[in-house]
Amino acid sequence: NAGVMQNPRHLVRRRGQEARLRCSPMKGHSHVYWYRQLPEEGLKFMVYLQKENIIDESGMPKERFSAEFPKEGPSILRIQQVVRGDSAAYFCASSLMGQANQPQHFGDGTRLSIL
Amino acid sequence: GDSVTQMEGPVTLSEEACLTINCTYTATGYPSLFWYVQYPGEGLQLLLKATKADDKGSNKGFEATYRKETTSFHLEKGSVQVSDSAVYFCALSEDSNYQLIWGAGTKLIIKP
Numbered sequence: 001n002a003g004v005m006q007n008p009r010h011l012v013r014r015r016g017q018e019a020r021l022r023c024s025p026m027k028g029h030s031h032v033y034w035y036r037q038l039p040e041e042g043l044k045f046m047v048y049l050q051k052e053n054i055i056d057e058s059g060m061p062k063e064r065f066s067a068e069f070p071k072e073g074p075s076i077l078r079i080q081q082v083v084r085g086d087s088a089a090y091f092c093a094s095s096l097m098g099q100a101n102q103p104q105h106f107g108d109g110t111r112l113s114i115l
Numbered sequence: 116g117d118s119v120t121q122m123e124g125p126v127t128l129s130e131e132a133c134l135t136i137n138c139t140y141t142a143t144g145y146p147s148l149f150w151y152v153q154y155p156g157e158g159l160q161l162l163l164k165a166t167k168a169d170d171k172g173s174n175k176g177f178e179a180t181y182r183k184e185t186t187s188f189h190l191e192k193g194s195v196q197v198s199d200s201a202v203y204f205c206a207l208s209e210d211s212n213y214q215l216i217w218g219a220g221t222k223l224i225i226k227p
Contacts, residue, residue, distance in 0.1 A: 004158075033213070042119075042204060042217035043159075056214070091158060098213050103149070108158035 006092050006107035013082050014115050021077040021110045025094030032075045033104060034067060037089040049075060050098065087114045117142045121205050121218035128195055129226055136190040136221045138205035146207040148181055148188040153202045200225045
């Protein structure tokens with residue numbers, strides 16, 4: 001499967017724990033985007049990364065959230081000290097180039113539930 | 116700022132009915148417009164796109180035309196199937212920006 005791969009598909013954490021979400025972009029894609037989807041809502045942009053660089057993190061909460069896209073390996077979205085409000089579906093997308101008219105290809109998402 | 120407004124769902128139709136899901140947008144520049152589809156429990160799949168005024172995107176029997184004068188990008192299909200049941204999202208990205216701005220989604224239910 002050459003598509004965007006996210007894991008895990010479902011993640012359950014207790015309040016105060018850490019959540020790590022992984023995303024492997026499509027083969028050949030070096031641009032990665034993370035979006036959050038709250039129940040019954042559309043997606044909201046969180047962060048845009050290119051290999052080893054954060055290009056735009058304007059949609060990321062200032063605290064507890066971080067993202068990386070190392071030279072080797074998947075992109076990681078990390079949420080520290082999770083709270084109930086972090087429960088959502090987190091989607092990763094990748095594109096060949098970081099331009100507006102380039103389609104973003106999405107993974108199946110990670111559904112995070114906080115107990 | 117930029118925004119996308121979709122008709123509220125759920126939209127319930129019988130098989131072989133005609134479908135229109137309305138989408139209007141506000142943007143400061145000349146955005147590219149997209150329709151994505153999300154099947155139950157899955158991620159989003161690009162359905163179609165249009166990058167300039169009067170362009171028509173089409174895929175799997177679905178069509179949408181980029182109307183600059185009415186700032187709209189309505190999704191249409193002449194004859195829907197049960198397998199089209201999903202949530203449909205309209206989205207835009209500005210020329211100068213890669214961020215996708217999303218509508219809230221419209222849930223479509225097709226009954227046999």
